Amino acid sequence: MINKLKNKINSDIHLKELLKGSSIAFVLRILGIIAGYIFTLLITRGYGAEAMGVFALSFTLLQISSVIGRLGMDTALLRFVAEYSSQGKWDIVKDIYKKAVKLVLPFSIFVSILVFFLSPYIAEFVFKKPHLEPYFKIAAIGIVPFVLLFIHTESLRGLKKIKEYMLLQQAGIFILASILLGFITLLINQSTIKLLTNYINQIPISNYIFSVFIISLIAFIIWKKQLNNHQLTITNYKLTSTNSSLSYSTILSVSIPMLFSSSLALIMGWTDTIMLGMFRTEEEVGIYNVALRVSMITSITLMAINTIAAPKFAEFWGKKDLEGLAKVAQQSTKLIFWTSFPILLLFLIFPKPILGIFGEEFKAGTLAFMILTIGQFISSLSGDAGGFLKMTNNQRFLQNLNFFALLFNILLNYILIPIYGIIGAAFATMMALNIAKLIANIYIRNLYGFSFYINIIREKK
Secondary structure, eight states: OOOHHHHHHHHOHHHHHHHHHHHHHHHHHHHHHHHHHHHHHHHHHHHHHHHHHHHHHHHHHHHHHHHHOOOOOOOOHHHHHHHHHHHTTTTHHHHHHHHHHHHHHHHHHHHHHHHHHHHHHIIIISOOOGGGGGHHHHHHHTHHHHHHHHHHHHHHHHHHHHHHHHHIIIIIHHHHHHHHHHHHHOOOOHHHHHHTTTTTHHHHHHHHHHHHHHHHHHHHHHHHHHHHHHHHHHHHSOOOOGGGOOOOHHHHHHHHHHHHHHHHHHHHHHHHHHHHHHOOOOHHHHHHHHHHHGGGGHHHHHHHHHHHHHHHHHHHTTTTTTHHHHHHHHHHHHHHHHHHHHHHHHHHHHHHHHHHTOGGGGGGHHHHHHHHHHHHHHHHHHHHHHHHHTTTOOOOHHHHHHHHHHHHHHHHHHHHHHHHHHHHHOOOOOOHHHHHHHHHHHHHHHHOOOOOOOOOOSHHH
């Protein structure tokens, strides 16, 4: 049995690459999750649920602002770098990267300045909590390095540098932030806390932003090293005509729909947290955010496998190999199912003890945690339909789908949160996420004749 499995893997170069890449991504993703939960634990144990809620809202603002600041260039670079590097066209890779930075850098600076000066209005008129202003200003300072971090890490991912990508984007920030926050927390004593009463909740978000600056710089250095390694190829293979490169308008025609789809997807992912912040207390936001973060462990293998699957999709699309696309899609879903199911069972059997690790007050999120866990598992079985659509030039359909899903999510949250609180937010998020995934898979099946939903037990004939 084992020998048969080994022979099957060795005879299929793409399955082997998928397994190798996803294994590396899985290990580093686990490392990142551990670091992330250590960081969360340091906040909840050292500063309380309110501080966790403040961090979650500030982090939400950072995430949404940085997605806008990226102009969709991070995802466009993932696609273009994967497509052209696999063809050995390093001159085009370098040219696209330069153009992307020229577009993104000034725009992200503008977004950062705008968010900084609008922070008082966002705090007062959106969240009805004027005291959040200083936290939002700190988050605004981190927008530019956060944008550049994604530009360089997604470019590395396009080269299938999965180890570097996962370590920098998924693990590095939380590892560094956890070390710094743990050190600072140990140094703070009761007398210091009294002196820093008005600033104590700023420590977690300040640590995170400082870590973003450091990791972003490291990502830039590693990417430049990758380009320098291929400098000889670039030098010996000059652009033969202007048609060999991509114009700004061509790049933007791909990146802007990706910007809208990514923005809408991210906003949808944070709609529950934002609307809880509007209708409920910071404590409830903190409890829900912990439940949400822990439930996402259920989809850890989806994230790990998609890390290598997305550039594989772009590679097969560039070669017009639909059979290869279908094969990677279906293989990835099988891997996700068999690795996610045990986590689902663990979380549904022991929800209270798991949440209790973060403190007794977080056990109030047990039912929401269970709903979110089931939703994450069902979503995982839908595969990376969104990533597939981005890599196969279907970004405009994804943009429209995400817009529909966002409106649906906002409506459900608006109806359910005032009545049911965090349980309503969890149910709304689960429904919106999985309906969008279902529609995406139906669209893929109609267009290409396959979807990510397959017979898990038996090989497709």
